[in-house]
Amino acid sequence: MNCQKNNILCLIVAVLMLALSLPVHxxxxxxxxxxVQEIVMGHTGDSHEWHITTINGHHxxxxxxxxxxxxxxxxxxxxxxxxxxxxxxxxxxxxxxAEGENNGKVCEIINxxxxxxxxxISLTKNxxxxxxxxxxxxxxxxxxxxxxRNKKADDDAPKGFVGFIxxxxxxxxxxxxxxxxxxxxYRRYAPYLLTxxxxxxxxxxxxxxxxxxxxxxxxxNLAVTLVLALFTFLAINIFGNKEYWLDIFWPKVPVWLKCxxxxxxxxxxxxxxxxxFALMVRxxxxxxxxxxxxxxxxxxxxxxxxxxxxxxxxxxxxxxxMMIFMDCLELLVAFIQAYVFTMLSAxxxxxxxxxxxxx
Amino acid sequence: MPSFLTPDPGLLFxxxxxxxxxxxxxxxxxxxxxxxxxxxxxxxxxxxxxSAREANEKLANIKAECQSLLQEAQARQSQIxxxxxxxxxxxxxxxxxxxxxxxxxxxxxxxxxxxxxxxxAQREIRSQVADLSIQVASKILSRELKxxxxxxxxxxxxxxxxx
Numbered sequence: 001m002n003c004q005k006n007n008i009l010c011l012i013v014a015v016l017m018l019a020l021s022l023p024v025h026x027x028x029x030x031x032x033x034x035x036v037q038e039i040v041m042g043h044t045g046d047s048h049e050w051h052i053t054t055i056n057g058h059h060x061x062x063x064x065x066x067x068x069x070x071x072x073x074x075x076x077x078x079x080x081x082x083x084x085x086x087x088x089x090x091x092x093x094x095x096x097x098a099e100g101e102n103n104g105k106v107c108e109i110i111n112x113x114x115x116x117x118x119x120x121i122s123l124t125k126n127x128x129x130x131x132x133x134x135x136x137x138x139x140x141x142x143x144x145x146x147x148x149r150n151k152k153a154d155d156d157a158p159k160g161f162v163g164f165i166x167x168x169x170x171x172x173x174x175x176x177x178x179x180x181x182x183x184x185x186y187r188r189y190a191p192y193l194l195t196x197x198x199x200x201x202x203x204x205x206x207x208x209x210x211x212x213x214x215x216x217x218x219x220x221n222l223a224v225t226l227v228l229a230l231f232t233f234l235a236i237n238i239f240g241n242k243e244y245w246l247d248i249f250w251p252k253v254p255v256w257l258k259c260x261x262x263x264x265x266x267x268x269x270x271x272x273x274x275x276x277f278a279l280m281v282r283x284x285x286x287x288x289x290x291x292x293x294x295x296x297x298x299x300x301x302x303x304x305x306x307x308x309x310x311x312x313x314x315x316x317x318x319x320x321x322m323m324i325f326m327d328c329l330e331l332l333v334a335f336i337q338a339y340v341f342t343m344l345s346a347x348x349x350x351x352x353x354x355x356x357x358x359x
Numbered sequence: 360m361p362s363f364l365t366p367d368p369g370l371l372f373x374x375x376x377x378x379x380x381x382x383x384x385x386x387x388x389x390x391x392x393x394x395x396x397x398x399x400x401x402x403x404x405x406x407x408x409x410s411a412r413e414a415n416e417k418l419a420n421i422k423a424e425c426q427s428l429l430q431e432a433q434a435r436q437s438q439i440x441x442x443x444x445x446x447x448x449x450x451x452x453x454x455x456x457x458x459x460x461x462x463x464x465x466x467x468x469x470x471x472x473x474x475x476x477x478x479x480a481q482r483e484i485r486s487q488v489a490d491l492s493i494q495v496a497s498k499i500l501s502r503e504l505k506x507x508x509x510x511x512x513x514x515x516x517x518x519x520x521x522x
Binding site: 041044045046103104119120121122123124126127130131134137138141142144145148151153154157165166169170173190191192194195199221222223224226227228231288 | 382
C-alpha cells in the first residue's frame, strides 16, 4: 500500500513536470530567456488551438475550428491549423498577433491597420473544454437519473457510482440549498444551483488536470464566471417577493436616511449588482490565482536551472514540493469555491424570499 | 486593461448557450429525478417506520388483551369451580336431608304400622281372651249354675272385680 502510494506520488510528479515543462521550451526566446509572464498568461488564457506538447521545437496541438465574421459582414469557418500553413501565419487575410493589444485574437488588416474581426465565436480551447464538461455532466447526471427508471421507492438504494452521485447531489441539495433558501421555496431553485455547483466543481477539477482533455482555465475566466453570476442575478431578482423590493426601496431605517436624499435605497440598489459581481470576481480570482501560482512555481524550475545545476536542483526540489502542495490545495479550493458560490447564491435567493420581518 | 480582465464575447456566447443547455437538460431529466427519488424513498422509509411502530403498538395491545383474557378466563374458571363445589355440596346436603326425611318418614310409618299391628293384635288377643273367658265362663257357668245362690255371689264378686 505504502509502495503503491509512493508510485502514485512519483507518477504525479513526473506528469506534472512533464506536462508543465514542455510549453516552456516553446516560450524560450532566441536568447534562451524564459518569459514567465507569457507562460502564465498563455496557460491561464484562451487560445485557438489546444496545445499538447512541443517536441524538438515542433508544436503538437489539436487544431480547433475558427468561426468568425469579418468586418465586412461575411462569415468564415476554417481550421486553426490553416494559420500555420503559410510563413507569416496568415490565412485568407486573417492572422493571430502574438503580442500587442490584440494578442491571441483573430485580426485582419483594414486600411493598413490591425483590427479585430467583428464577431469571433470560434471553438477555442475554453469553449471545447466547456462542451467537454457539459457532456460529462449530462453523462453523469442523466446516466444516474436513468438508473432510477423502473425503480420504485421500496427498491434498494443505489450502490457504487450512482450511490455516490446520489449522496453528493443530496448533500448539496440538503445542506446548501435547502439550508440557505429555506424549506418553502428551495424546490424552484434547486436545479439551477445544483447545475451551477457541479459545473463549477467539475470545471475546477478538470482545470487541474494538466493534459488534454483538461487543463483549460475555465472557471478562472471572467466570461464564464460572468455568465454564472448573471444567472444568479436573474434567479435572485426575477422571483424576489414584495418584502425584498420593499427592503431595497423603502428599508426600515430612520426616515432622514431615505426621504429627501434616498441614500439607503441607492446603497441597496447598488447592492443588487455588487452581490453577483462579488460572486463573479471571487470565483474567477481564486481559480485564476491557483493556476497562476502552480504555473509560476513550475517556471521556477527552469529559471533556476539556467543559473546552475546545484542551485537548480535545490530550488527545483523545493519548487516541486510546493507545486504538489499547491495542487492539493487547489483540489480543496475546487470544492470550496463551488460550495461558496452555490451557498452564497442560495443565501441571496433566500434573502429575496424573506417573510415578514422579525423585529 | 490586461486581456484576462476583459471577458471574451465569443466565450461569453458559448458559455451562455452551454450553460443553458446543461441547465435545461439537467433541470428536466437530471436532478429532479434524483432528488425526487430520494425524497420518495425517504417518505417510504418514514411510512415504513410509522407502520412498524403502529404494528408494535398493536402487538403490545394484543399481548395486553391476551393477558387480560387469560386472567378473566382464570377468574371464571375458579368461579365456576367454586360454584360447582358449592352446588355439589348443596346437592349432597339436599340428598342427605331428603334421605333423613325419608328415613324418618319410613321409621314413622313403620312405627305407626307396628302400633296398628300391635293394636290389632291386642284387639285380637282381647277378643280371643274375651271368647276364651266367655267359653271358660260358660263352661264354669254351666257347671256352677247348679248352685244358684253361690253363682250369683260369684258373679257379683266378678263384676265388682271388673269394675
